[in-house]
Amino acid sequence: KAGVTQTPRYLIKTRGQQVTLSCSPISGHRSVSWYQQTPGQGLQFLFEYFSETQRNKGNFPGRFSGRQFSNSRSEMNVSTLELGDSALYLCASSPGRLAGALQETQYFGPGTRLLVL
Amino acid sequence: QQQVKQSPQSLIVQKGGISIINCAYENTAFDYFPWYQQFPGKGPALLIAIRPDVSEKKEGRFTISFNKSAKQFSLHIMDSQPGDSATYFCAASTRRSGAGSYQLTFGKGTKLSVIP
Secondary structure, three states, rough: OOOOOEOOOEEEEOOOOOOEEEOOOOOOOOOOEEEEEEOOOEEEEEEEHHHHOEEHHHHHOOOOOEEOOOOOOOOEEOOOOHHOOOOOEEEEEOOOOOOOOOOOOEOOOOOOOEOOO | OOOEEEOOOOEEEEEOOOOEEEEOOOOOOOEEEEEEEEEEOOOEEEEEEEEOOOOOEEEEOOOEEEEOOOOEEEEEEEOOOOHHEEEEEEEEEEEEEOOOOOOOOOOOEEEEEOOO
């Protein structure tokens, strides 16, 4: 099976702009989670989508949003970019079944590195 | 507050030695503890995971030891190799009540360098 893919891999934006990142989960996986990774804060949970619905949300401002499509692909959007949004944005997929031993195992993509100037 | 504290921040081990990374957590509702390995420019890759109903799990050279009463767990890498040089993250999750959703809370990471 192909792994989690994320596009684009690198992105440079300026303050005030908005950005959309894309994630394609492993085939058959219905849950997609997004994480932000920075040297200072480490890996922090942004939100999780399952069957096109946001099931869980981390402690990030409303400028960070996401959505999931019927084919489980997901996008996240950051509006009004700030310098502090520079980070590696990681997408992770999991089977998302409510029963089963490995339902919670999350498989990460390579990430999108965002630089805000 | 849901936190996972990881130590040490960095670790240098001789080839063939044992690398040990420790994590401690506070939230007793955590019920799944994975370890991830991350190489520069790559996303984290799942190494091994454990549930609190077992005290140890071994997969190849990687072993997780789990102490439920102390709320601590650790990763042991036996016969460490230069190819093991990477950043290792411990994590913990719990299912949100009724939601079926799992959110990983990560430690800050340990940069392991294995020298020949």
